[in-house]
Amino acid sequence: MSDDPLQVLAAGDHFVQPGLIARALHHELPEQDVSVRELTLGWPLDPFGPVAEVREACGTEDEVIAALAGGAEVLVTQMAPVTERVLDFAAERLRLVVVCRGGPVNVNLDAAKSRDIPVCYTPGRNAAATAEFTVGLLLAALRRIPQSHDLLARQGSWKGSAYYTYEHSGLELEDLPIGLVGYGAVGSRVARVLCAFGAQVMVYDPYVRGEIHGLRVTSLDELLTKSTAITLHARLTPETRGLLGARELALLPPGAVIVNAARGPLLDEAALCDALESGHLSAAALDTYEQEPLPPDSRLHDLADRVVLTPHLGGASRAVAEKAATTAAEEVGRWARGEPLAHSLT
Known part of the structure; x- marks a missing residue:
């Protein structure tokens, strides 16, 4: 020099x-x-x-x-x-x-x-930030935190107490079967945090070898059938585009929850909306979308009582x-x- x-x-x-x-x-x-x-x-x-x-x-x-x-x-x-x-x-x-x-x-x-x-x-x-944000989205979806905030802070209503009924109350992370799709820099951090909460963590990632936090499962179908909540952490490739469509969502148990702070196209949004509208899925939390910014005519806007939507802020x-x-x-x-x-x- x-x-x-x-x-x-x-x-x-x-x-x-x-x-x-x-x-x-x-x-x-x-x-x-x-x-x-x-x-x-x-x-x-x-x-x-x-x-x-x-x-x-x-x-x-x-x-x-x-x-x-x-x-x-x-x-x-x-x-x-x-x-x-x-x-x-x-x-x-x-x-x-x-x-x-x-x-x-x-x-x-x-x-x-x-x-x-x-x-x-x-x-x-942004691995740590995205992992933390993912766990935040999961908690928000499981416990209806944004919806309760909207009722009280914006509408001045105490009717959020309806979420205290058995039928509408949320789920705890402790002992909850949670499936992680992908175990890279973000997924591995999410797994460690969820294990600390006492969740039953399961992981599907065919490319990862060695020890993991949680139970390794050998197929995506097996992960979906056993998981009450799913978080997505896979890379977007031609093989993973549309990874979760109508068939895959139907494998989830009734009332399941999905979180996607990875890449929007991993998830078929039309199929997701169908599953939410039918009641098969109880909630979803999304930070990424098939099209960004999220179009004003997206069906997700009409599902505000069942979805948590943030504008791609996981790394912010x-x-x-x-x-x-x-x-x-x-x-x-x-x-x-x-x-x-x-x-x-x-």
């Missing part, structure tokens, strides 16, 4: 703020002169979406190009569109791209690879933003010291 300051563009947003990235970089490289230019993109106040050939980006190519014009060697971002046009402009100086999220879907990886620019990401940054914690900035800075530190990168895709 030269004696000149390391030039970094921290293209943050209102969640992973550029100041968090800058502080993490200075902490990671205390002996090196690091010059950080900060750019604040609009997310989440402005929605993300496709920009040129990349998806799930926020901001414009022009504003990223303008920010890179100072000659940045490193770009650290969460949502900036790192397109072929952006990379073509910056390729003479740019040597590393680090994305503060679980996958660099806002980066044209082929274009980066063709220019010998490594692209890194920050896996696991301050710790997630801080972890993302720290993990990104660690990758920059490895690159600056000439060490192997830990999370590189190119």
Whole structure:
């Protein structure tokens, strides 16, 4: 490395703020002169979406190009569109791209690879937050917490006491048979928490070996037939899209509850609404959906007494933003010291 300051563009947003990235970089490289230019993109106040050939980006190519014009060697971002046009402009100086999220879907990886620019990401940054949120959704659905709050706080009604009748009272986690579909970074944390509550935890994940928290079952059908509540933690792949449809939901015992804070398309929403309307399922709690934002005409809106709906907030914690900035800075530190990168895709 030269004696000149390391030039970094921290293209943050209102969640992973550029100041968090800058502080993490200075902490990671205390002996090196690091010059950080900060750019604040609009997310989440402005929605993300496709920009040129990349998806799930926020901001414009022009504003990223303008920010890179100072000659940045490193770009650290969460949502900036790192397109072929952006990379073509910056390729003479740019040597590393680090994305503060679980996958660099806002980066044209082929274009980066063709220019010998490594692209890194920050896996696991939101695993704890999503696991905690999942357990919160499960408790909310089992004990009708949002519905009771709405009755008292918004309607001024004490009629939530109806939930104290035997027929309408909720379920406890203790001794409850709960099936987890997937046992990765999030699912394994959920399993540990639910075991601490005393739940009867069962896990279906054909890709995981070794010891787990709970009882391993060998088929999804077996898990569904034995579980009073189901939480989803699988990755979205062509094989898992629509993993739980009408046939699978029918295998659940009457009155079962489903929680999905993983990926919306894992669950057939039409089949879910049918099962809720028929009474076969007693409740569902969702943080992710087949289409986001959730359309105004979604049938889920008409099932407010049986569903808990949140707008994809499972990873919305301050710790997630801080972890993302720290993990990104660690990758920059490895690159600056000439060490192997830990999370590189190119």
